[in-house]
Amino acid sequence: MRYRDPSWDPTPGRRAALPRVAWGKGSYVHDAAGRRYLDASGGPAVFALGHAHDEVNEAIQRQLGRIAHGYRYTFSSDPLEELQALLHAAAGPGFESMLFVCGGSEAVESALKIALQFHSGRGERSRRRFISRRRSWHGNTLGALAVSDFRARREPFEGALVEASFVDSVNAYRPPPGVAVADLARHAADELEAEILSQGAGRIAAFIFEPVVGAAGGVVPAPSGYAALVREVCDRHGVLMIADEVMCGSGRCGTWRALEHDGVRPDIFAVAKSLAAGYVPLGATLYQPHIAEVLDAVDGGPLTGHTFTGHTLACAAGVAVQTIVRRDGLLGRVARDGERLRAELARELGDVAAVGDVRGRGFFIGVELVADRDSRTPFDPGLQLCVRVGRAAAAEGLLIYPVGGNLDGVRGDALILAPPFNATAAELEELVTLFGRALRTALAGLPGG
Numbered sequence: 001m002r003y004r005d006p007s008w009d010p011t012p013g014r015r016a017a018l019p020r021v022a023w024g025k026g027s028y029v030h031d032a033a034g035r036r037y038l039d040a041s042g043g044p045a046v047f048a049l050g051h052a053h054d055e056v057n058e059a060i061q062r063q064l065g066r067i068a069h070g071y072r073y074t075f076s077s078d079p080l081e082e083l084q085a086l087l088h089a090a091a092g093p094g095f096e097s098m099l100f101v102c103g104g105s106e107a108v109e110s111a112l113k114i115a116l117q118f119h120s121g122r123g124e125r126s127r128r129r130f131i132s133r134r135r136s137w138h139g140n141t142l143g144a145l146a147v148s149d150f151r152a153r154r155e156p157f158e159g160a161l162v163e164a165s166f167v168d169s170v171n172a173y174r175p176p177p178g179v180a181v182a183d184l185a186r187h188a189a190d191e192l193e194a195e196i197l198s199q200g201a202g203r204i205a206a207f208i209f210e211p212v213v214g215a216a217g218g219v220v221p222a223p224s225g226y227a228a229l230v231r232e233v234c235d236r237h238g239v240l241m242i243a244d245e246v247m248c249g250s251g252r253c254g255t256w257r258a259l260e261h262d263g264v265r266p267d268i269f270a271v272a273k274s275l276a277a278g279y280v281p282l283g284a285t286l287y288q289p290h291i292a293e294v295l296d297a298v299d300g301g302p303l304t305g306h307t308f309t310g311h312t313l314a315c316a317a318g319v320a321v322q323t324i325v326r327r328d329g330l331l332g333r334v335a336r337d338g339e340r341l342r343a344e345l346a347r348e349l350g351d352v353a354a355v356g357d358v359r360g361r362g363f364f365i366g367v368e369l370v371a372d373r374d375s376r377t378p379f380d381p382g383l384q385l386c387v388r389v390g391r392a393a394a395a396e397g398l399l400i401y402p403v404g405g406n407l408d409g410v411r412g413d414a415l416i417l418a419p420p421f422n423a424t425a426a427e428l429e430e431l432v433t434l435f436g437r438a439l440r441t442a443l444a445g446l447p448g449g
Contacts, residue, residue: 218414
């Protein structure tokens with residue numbers, strides 16, 4: 001059976017069946033029928049400050065009263081330059097250079113193009129190939145899709161995608177046969193190096209990975225030490241490291257850069273979802289000085305971007321969001337309360353035999369479901385259990401993000417929880433209660449359940 005991705009279903013009939021959103025405030029969303037939902041996923045981990053935040057809305061309205069957008073080849077703007085300063089401070093030393101786009105796919109596409117442009121500028125045009133990981137998702141543009149391993153989303157476009165290499169996913173809950181969890185980071189880094197050598201180091205432009213895999217894996221943090229070992233491998237062979245932090249970055253994991261947790265700096269990284277928190281579409285690609293020096297010297301800057309790159313209104317929204325996150329100390333809150341939330345979920349679900357793993361960082365949490373805890377055998381994909389749980393949660397007034405096929409593109413069920421950074425203790429407690437109730441309801445409704 002072909003798995004139908006519940007998070008991306010273009011079937012017109014299914015779209016018509018969706019409730020119509022009416023309004024939202026804070027952590028809650030209301031539909032046109034009057035039902036209220038606690039937004040525990042922020043769509044796909046987007047709504048970092050909840051809905052209708054007064055300060056963000058006011059900032060957007062002020063900017064609209066001045067001008068919506070000054071085209072990037074004609075003007076700079078205060079919002080763009082303010083956002084550059086905020087992101088430089090948040091990302092840390094070495095990330096002065098950045099490009100603003102309209103979302104995550106564009107941010108990743110820009111990262112790939114910047115990597116290729118860098119190698120071209122250095123006279124290494126043989127470096128055209130990318131390496132990625134299995135069960136990763138990097139975006140919907142053809143370039144980003146080519147380095148993604150998400151079967152349901154790739155399948156219709158196979159044959160038109162540029163070639164890329166894939167190494168195994170890195171999942172402490174599901175290590176390769178015969179590999180101890182303590183050895184997983186080294187095993188995975190060695191596999192990457194072997195793939196680089198197999199293809200020819202002079203052909204590899206970059207290795208791209210998600211520090212915490214989101215939609216394709218159901219929130220899978222890389223094991224301790226992995227990112228540092230990968231950094232060493234990439235440096236040894238002149239391969240750039242690209243971190244896709246579109247879903248896990250911008251504070252979602254409790255540090256502004258997800259790789260801060262690992263003490264590693266990539267050459268290039270992409271952010272989006274929590275950057276402007278869903279108020280206006282916005283993404284960014286940031287890169288280190290050694291990249292910028294080549295791009296600026298040879299081409300005068302990055303040869304990528306679009307009509308709405310650096311959109312003034314989007315940057316104003318980003319400034320408002322990032323100012324609030326910094327002023328209110330929300331990263332520390334996400335790191336602290338995220339640990340508590342995972343612990344509370346583990347306690348609430350401890351007696352549910354189908355819960356195999358509760359994992360994540362900060363307010364980015366995944367719950368993987370298994371038919372057998374001991375063998376970690378997934379449920380029959382025909383049951384589409386994650387979809388059942390998502391529907392049961394909505395019936396309880398809870399919005400979550402179902403992920404199917406997280407094991408191999410067909411098998412595997414996981415649920416993602418990604419509440420707003422400013423969710424209250426009471427709202428997090430409600431999340432745990434409603435989620436536990438919905439999961440038990442969905443499992444009880446299974447054939448033979």
